[in-house]
Amino acid sequence: MRLRLLATCLLTVSFLGAMDHTVVSTSLATIAGELGALQYMSWIVVGYTLASTVLLPVLGKLEEVLGARKIFLGSLAIFLLASLGCGFAADFGWLIATRVLQGMSAAGLQLMSQTIIARVTTQRERPRYMAIIGAAFPVAILVGPLLGGIITEQWGWQWVFWINIPLGVLALVLALFALPKLEGQASPRGFDIAGASVFTFSLVALILGITWASKPGFPPVAMAGIVASLCGFALFLWIETRAAEPMIPLGMFRNRTVAAGTALSAIIGVGLFSITAYLPTYIQMAYQASITVSGLVPIATVFGMLCSNLFTGWWASRTGGYWMFPVIGSSLGSAGLFAMALLPAGQPLWIPMAIMAVVGIGTGSFMNLLVALVQGAVPVRQTGIITATVNLVRQIGSTVATAVIGVSVAAGVAGLLPAGLDAATLTPQQVHAAAAPVQSEVAQIYASVFAPVFAALAIAYAAGILAALCLPRGRLSSAPAGAAHEASEPVTTQS
Structure with missing residues (x-):
């Protein structure tokens, strides 16, 4: 019963942290306009993302010193105060400062949720609970923008932040009751x-x-x-x-599970998370779809990810088997992205939806399972560090690949557009209102520009197949957390 309450608490705060990244997207223009800072609108998102990414490895090391319970409770309290402050922001500087605090505390909530689960469950139980907590991210992607729009229109943009307060207080009460004492195991002098x-x-x-x-x-x-x-x-x-006492012990990467798991996590960030931001634009231009309809493709991707994440977490905990999921999942991702590269423009929309759903299914099948695997491959005292590392490389991979794709697409489109069309000011509405030959030409341009992007991402997933094959075969251990080892070896039993 206490473990279920704990899982409910961790799911709630993980959902809050993920939602705060997505729910704001539809409110950006309203917020920036009311505060008179449209030119700095992107920093509402960038400030949050930057803070949450940068703090991950620092919190992972601090967990060794302070313990997961203290960091979790402190992060939750700061998150609630920062949410309150965001809603009361009187100018843009105030808002950005509180958004940075939100991002910093959200990193603590995300990281400590996964670390706490690792500390209180066996490796065999862990995938199921990791899948439940990990479901917060795809659900937030699915409902966040819609919920943000409704809240902004009905109550005002301040409530996009204030809605965190009642859920956060409930999670805090649950945490005080259900969260076990998890003390640090390292000296603060060694930080x-x-x-x-x-x-x-x-x-x-x-x-x-x-x-x-x-x-x-x-x-x-x-x-x-x-x-x-x-x-x-x-x-x-x-x-x-x-x-x-290094912040990231480089010796961890001599372990085959850690090295392969970290590489796979980076590949997920590069291969899928980077392209999802551009899918709506690609569909609007190459398939002449409306803004609303273009959102169906990323929705199909995320829904596939959510379903396979929950299934593989349940299956791995039930049977102890895990090796096939990264291999099959990265193969599906590679095949799906190659299919997107070869897909001609103008096909029925259900075809790219189905293909990207396959990519989502493949990615979700091992995305959170990786965290459970690498956590079991290091000494217990390094649980926070390795959890931070796999999350960090995923975010860095996504950030770098997103920027590279943006530059490549912008340069490619600008170089191919016919005379009279300016890439800097071209909008889907402008293309949809143009003559049929112009629409067809723009569609072909976007298809030709995105084809090598999809192919490159497919190659990244193909490299993921090789990384997955390097994972040791075996079955997840049912030994109590921390009891099986204190050496950097996988906690698995051979099949």
Whole structure:
């Protein structure tokens, strides 16, 4: 009973963190317009994403020192206060500051939810609970934008943030009752301050550089940010090889499960999460679909991801088998994206919907299962670190690939558009109102520009097949959490 209450609490806060990223999307223009800062509208999202990404490895290391319970409760309290502050924002600077706090606390909620589950369940039980908690993300993608629009129209944009308060308070009450005491296992004197500082700087520089690179002309400041990040990451690796208690112990990656699982997590970010932002535009231009109808393709993708995530989590916990899911899932992802690359423009819309649903099914089949696998492959004290690492590489992969795709598509379309059409101002409505030959030509242009993008992402998933084949075969262990080992070896029993 207590474990079920705990799972309910963790699902609630995971849903809050995921929703706060998606529910704001339909309110951006309203918020920025009322606060008089339309030119900075994107920072409502960027500030949240940047903060949540940067803090992941720091929180993973802090979990060793403070324990998951303290970080979870502290993150939840800060998230509620930040949500309250967002709604009361009187100017844009205030809003961005509170959104950064929201992002930082959301990282703690996401990370500690997965870490706590790892601490209180066996590896055999873990996939089922990971799947339940992981369902928060696809559900938030499905309902977030719609719910955000309804709330903004009916109550005002402030309630997009204030709606977190009642659910968050309920989760806090459940957490105080159901959350076990999970103390830290490392000395605070061993915290890698130098590594954390350099890593934070490098990651911020990378994300800002990529964000600026998506602007026309590739501004020099973008190159400066990317170069600074590369130098910073090189320095970070040097620090980690010499630190007594490194923030990310590089020795973890000598473990086959950790190395393969981390690679697969990065491939998910590169291969699927990056393209979902561009699917509606692709469908609107290549298939002449309306804005509303174009949303059906990403919805089909996410729905496939949700269903397979829940099924494979249940199946892995029931049988203990796991090896086939990453292999089959990455194969489905690769095949689906290759099919999208070969698909001619103008096909019935159900065809790309079905293909992307297959990609979603393949990805969902191992997305959260990976977390359970790598958690069982490291000593218990490193659970927070490895959980942060697999989430971090997924987000970095998605961020980098999203920017690269944006630059590639913009350059490709601009170079192929016929005279009289400006890529910088071209809208789907403008194309739909044009003559039939123009519509057909634009559709062919977008199909030809996106084809190599889909092919490249399919190759990334094909590399995922190789990574999945490197995972050790066996069955998930039913030994109590932390009892089976204290060495960096997979907690599996051979079949």
